[in-house]
Every structure is written in structure tokens, then in C-alpha cells.
Amino acid sequence: MARIVMKFGGTSVADTDRIKNVAQRVKREVDAGQQVAVVVSAMAGTTNQLVDWTRGIARMHDAREYDVVVAAGEQVTAGLLALALQDIGVNARSWLGWQIPFATDGIHGKARIEHIDTTIMEERFEQGQVAVVAGFQGIGPDNRITTLGRGGSDTSAVALAAALRAERCDIYTDVDGVYTTDPRITSRARKIDRITYEEMLELASQGAKVLQTRSVAMAMQHGVRVQVLSSFVDAPGTLVVDEDEIVEQQVVTGIAYSPDEAKVTLVGVPDRPGVAGAIFGSLADAAVNVDMIVQNVSQDGDATDLTFTVAQADLDRANHVLEGLSDELGYKQIVADAGVCKISVVGVGMRSQPGVAKTMFQTLAEKGINIQVISTSEIKVSVLISADYTELAVRALHTAYGLDAEVVG
Ligand code: ADP
Ligand code: ASP
Numbered sequence: 001m002a003r004i005v006m007k008f009g010g011t012s013v014a015d016t017d018r019i020k021n022v023a024q025r026v027k028r029e030v031d032a033g034q035q036v037a038v039v040v041s042a043m044a045g046t047t048n049q050l051v052d053w054t055r056g057i058a059r060m061h062d063a064r065e066y067d068v069v070v071a072a073g074e075q076v077t078a079g080l081l082a083l084a085l086q087d088i089g090v091n092a093r094s095w096l097g098w099q100i101p102f103a104t105d106g107i108h109g110k111a112r113i114e115h116i117d118t119t120i121m122e123e124r125f126e127q128g129q130v131a132v133v134a135g136f137q138g139i140g141p142d143n144r145i146t147t148l149g150r151g152g153s154d155t156s157a158v159a160l161a162a163a164l165r166a167e168r169c170d171i172y173t174d175v176d177g178v179y180t181t182d183p184r185i186t187s188r189a190r191k192i193d194r195i196t197y198e199e200m201l202e203l204a205s206q207g208a209k210v211l212q213t214r215s216v217a218m219a220m221q222h223g224v225r226v227q228v229l230s231s232f233v234d235a236p237g238t239l240v241v242d243e244d245e246i247v248e249q250q251v252v253t254g255i256a257y258s259p260d261e262a263k264v265t266l267v268g269v270p271d272r273p274g275v276a277g278a279i280f281g282s283l284a285d286a287a288v289n290v291d292m293i294v295q296n297v298s299q300d301g302d303a304t305d306l307t308f309t310v311a312q313a314d315l316d317r318a319n320h321v322l323e324g325l326s327d328e329l330g331y332k333q334i335v336a337d338a339g340v341c342k343i344s345v346v347g348v349g350m351r352s353q354p355g356v357a358k359t360m361f362q363t364l365a366e367k368g369i370n371i372q373v374i375s376t377s378e379i380k381v382s383v384l385i386s387a388d389y390t391e392l393a394v395r396a397l398h399t400a401y402g403l404d405a406e407v408v409g
């Protein structure tokens, strides 16, 4: 018998009617003879509300208690979907992260799954029972609830599919696949039938939140066949596959944007060995991830300016760390700017085709958009620009790389 994992995101379970709709989709797979594990997210808006409440009580909150609060949303959906399935005659039982268990490391708020014990689930499959699993949560070495970072139900689903050796992991969401860019930004975005793990990984890590980055890394590592599709329309979605399964490779496959960035400039940093190590070492120790970095050439050999980006959510912590280094480093000033956006163009074809960055810089220049920081990898070029120009930049680049859908009529 084939086994599949089906995952439903927040919009797909936003109210009880939609949960009933999900139950019907699950029933279809069960009737077709599949063993099914379903992973659910919290109902749309719920996790945001829970996060707001924790912040309202304590801005620098205790991460263990944060996890207790924000994991609650998925518990509700899992119970409701199990009920909806039972109501239409499908044998189903809900499971929370700790009950399976989904064993994670102890990094509360951003935990990584280390092991999933599938014993109970496999026993219940033999009895014809569907497992409805609360996504986004696990249990840490301290025996407390952990969560996997925002959007983490995708990772719960892929990890479960790997552990169960499932034939497919279907990620149901509010769009019918992965597009050349966020379809909310331009109506000209095109659905991609097949995308490589590598490209999907870059797009996700550069801001395309349709899949959580870790879920793609895990799918790539374990060879899980992931499909992204709509829970509202019956149509094939996008398959995430190995590069050799794609016949015609585009130079640029997609464009991602990330508005959740903040730019930090340290003005007047002494130009001597060890300074960058002290700054970035201290930020890493405080679990602040640094993304793009530029260091200006010092004019006088004494001092220079150092600019880098961090996630907006980490800006307070980054400032705190840097203020703590003020006496040691003797820099002049910290300037922070949260009004920036990172735009990235991604495609494996870039490896063999020069000129991708040139097109990007020219296109932005023609629109009068100033580039603040640049970074590149083998299959990606990213630039940091003012957040005011996000939509203009994405649309212009989408056209420049020939990604626009043909206008019908
Ligand atoms: P879910 O709640 O189902 O997990 P998400 O909101 O996390 O759904 O992800 C789906 C959203 O991702 C879409 O509504 C879309 O706006 C956004 N998105 C961003 N980039 C892309 C892209 N390249 N292709 C498709 N969707 C994208
Ligand atoms: N509910 C969690 C979130 O909103 C996890 C998820 O939806 O994947 O981030």
C-alpha cells in the first residue's frame, strides 16, 4: 500500500468549512487505498495573534514559554480535522508533536527535528487509521514543547514523509504551485511545473515563503518528492525535483523578495585585524544571523565603515550586542535602517550563462533604483534596495528576464 503525507497550511484550514473541505480531500486519498498522514498548520492568523500576545507581555520573552503559547494553534486544527474526518466516516486520530514524538534539539523557537518515531503511526496505519499531526511543533531534550520557526509545518510534513518513506509529500496551500515570483506582486507571474531542489532552496531562503527553507533542504537531503498545490482547485501543482528531471533549463527561474531585512552600518570602525571576527563572532554567539556584508575601503588606513544585514526580528538583539562592543572596538556610530528589501534572482542556468547580474543592475538603474548592497552565489544574485521600490523592482526584473506570462485576449 502506498503512503502519502498531505500538509494543509493556515488558509486551507482557516474556518470549519475549509476544514471540512480538507477532510473530503483526505477521504479521497483514503478511498483510493493510500495510507495517509496529514500535517496541519494553525488556522490563518492564529499564530500571528499568539506571537503578538507573547510580545505584548514581554518583548524579550523566555523562548520556552513562547513555544508553549505559539504551538497552541496547531493543536486546535489537529483536533478539529480529526473530528471532521470521523464525521464523514474516516477513522482518524490527532497527534501532537510530543505524542509521536517529533524529537528536536533544544533551540526553542527555531528547533530542528532530530528524530521522528513512526512506530505508533505505522501500527495505526495497519488498522486503517489516518494520523492527523499538529505541524510546527516537537519536544526538546528538556522535555518541553519546541517550535520549528515560522512556516515550520512544511518541515514537519517533509520530515514525516522522510521518516515514513512516503511516496509523496503534498503541500496544499492557497496558490496552485510555485510561481516565477510571488503572484501577489504581479499578475504576470507564471506557474512553474517543475523546479529543482536547489532553486527552490534559494528562492525559499531569499523570501519566497511558499515553502519553509528547511523543508526544502530536508526534501533534497532525503529525496522526498514534494508537490506544491492548491487546496481549493483541482489542478496539478509544482513538483520539486532533481536537476536531471528538468529538460529545458531557464537562466533565471524565479525572483524572490524579502522585506524582513534590516541594514546595520557601523561607522568609523578601526581598520585592524580581528575587528570583523569580534563583531560577527559576538553576533553569532547571540544567535543573530548575518546575511550580506560589505566593508568600505578605508580612506586613511585608520577607520572604515562596515555594513551588513540581519533579519528585522533580530535587529534589537544585534543593536544590543554591538552596543556591548562599543568600548572594545571604539567605533563612532551605529546606523540601523529597517526600510530595506532584498531582491534575488535565482536560476541554475546562471552557472553557464554570464550577464545575469548585468541585466539586473541595468534594469534597476533604468528605474532609478539605487543598489545598497550586493551579494551573489553560484545560482543567485541578490541586491538590497529601499523597501519603497520592492514591487517596481520585482515587476521590472520579471519582465527583463522574460518571465512574464503572456496576456490573454
Ligand atoms: P500556507 O499557509 O499554506 O503555509 P504561505 O502563506 O506560507 O501558505 O505560503 C503561500 C504564499 O506564498 C502564497 O500565498 C504567496 O503569496 C507566497 N509566495 C511567495 N513567493 C511565491 C512563489 N514564488 N510562488 C508561489 N507563492 C509564493
Ligand atoms: N502556524 C505556524 C506559522 O504560522 C506554522 C505554519 O503555518 O507552517 O508560522
Ligand code: MG
Pocket: 009, 151, 154, 209, 210, 211, 212
Ligand atoms: Mg507556509
